[in-house]
Amino acid sequence: MASETVIQGTVTRGGQPEGGAYVRLLDSSGEFTAEVVTSATGAFRFFARPGSWTLRALAAGAQADASVEAQQGTVTEAQITL
């Protein structure tokens, strides 16, 4: 894990975890890099590289973005509220 750059967090709506949401990881130029679906507890995780990233969550009838700075060897936490 020391060499990995992990970005993880949860997606919530109205204070409740949003399972089954689509989280897209966009690089600093806005280019799509990866996409995952949140777990039943609203959790998601990416293995990225150090730098600035945008997270975009898509769910039925809602969409939201969050920005993060990721560092190697650490887990960067991000919360996205729909």
Added chain:
Amino acid sequence: MPRSNVLVDADWVEQHLDDKAIVLVEVDEDTAAYDKNHIRGAVRIDWKQDLQDPVRRDFVSKEQFEKLLSEKGISNDETVVLYGGNNNWFAAYAYWYFKLYGHDKVKLLDGGRKKWELDSRELVEEVPQRAATQYKAKSPNNKIRAFRDEVVESINKKNLVDVRSPDEFSGKLLAPAHLPQEQSQRAGHVPSAKNIPWSKAANDDGTFRSDDELTELYKGEGVDFKKDTIAYCRIGERSAHTWFVLHEILDQPNVKNYDGSWTEYGSLVGVPIEKDV
């Protein structure tokens, strides 16, 4: 070929849920998705268990494919409508696979499972029971499948389209960013390949962009439509998505998917590699 011949939208699928001439097939990497729920009447094909040989790295044989489709209750004269997660990567891969084994009546649900879910359309847990068939496949059509030697010979000659993310293309990452970066092969790309990520061909909801947008995208990135094209990615599923765009939507005649892709090419001894980092 108009896209209506190869793509159907979610409304069309809803209208044909009880059409006996149509069989819906969900294709996923994550098999738990189908178990949780799926479009009513859809059967499952598992990208790994069903479509890859369990021992050597290759497709299942013609006979294995016939057995699979027969057991799934799919017959030669039915129209197969494929959809799945991951923005239809694995559904596009299965589409290419069905074409390879000569099943011409096959279509893709535009936007796949994601668009269906974002629309809040009905998903059910009930697994359909279909009577077994006697499916007959044709010999593999290798006009749409590229092998490693052809890729090496195509450097600076054909269009090579690397559809991975920019970080994988440049060599910063070995796999998509939602997967652990544990592969041992070399990083980088095939010399002369153009990096046109599959994602540029799709909207956020997973549907394909318009014909005009797609044509502009590939021409703008330097793909010469007068030349033959080989698309590749890491394991051949994202490049099946781009193969679908170029060969099926934009009707380019000579487009192959290199399913060996980077996990093969990046492990070959002696082949040239370009790397930007």
